[in-house]
Amino acid sequence: MQNIRAFFLAVSGIAVIALVAVLTASLTAAFAGMLAIFTGIRLLSSRLKPVPVRATTAKPENMRVWNDGRGTIIDL
Template identity: 70%
Template structure:
């Protein structure tokens, strides 16, 4: 009777351990798949959007040059 009870407990423990190992593995694969789909969608959507051009803030610089006929000052 003791051997049957021990066998049942060991078998039940191994089955529970296998169940939780399979559950953990399947959740890991599902999470990795969701992350891969989100990363691919983000990469594709970033490629479709034009890159915005940033305007420079601040005072424009004064340009001075000589074209051979006189000095030009561009404000």
Template identity: 50%
Template sequence: MNNIRSLFLGLLSVAVIAGTVLLTASFLALVAGLAAVTLIARMLMPAPKRAPVYAKARKAEEMRIWNDGRGTIIDQ
């Protein structure tokens, strides 16, 4: 009876370890597949064109310059 119980526990532990290895390998394959699909999609997508940013300068009278004791501040 002891030998049968030991054999059963041994086979059960081997099955649990094999299941854990299989689960880990499947998660690894899933993550690797998602990473590959993401990288391939990013490689095939065209890069967006940069839109120009238009800035309007203020008049010279609106510019304020002062010194706060730690450095000169220029407010445009």
């Protein structure tokens, strides 16, 4: 009876240690995966910078319009 009890105690101890090892490995893998995803998102978001929006339209500086008496001249 003593040997059977010792055997079951040893087997249950080994099972608990194995369960803790599997839990630790799975949590480590989950943490590494989340870290990789967050690093990738941070890398991509730093490259995607917003395009600045202009408040006013760009007026062409070099366009000249005048009338010489014979018609309107538009110099682009």
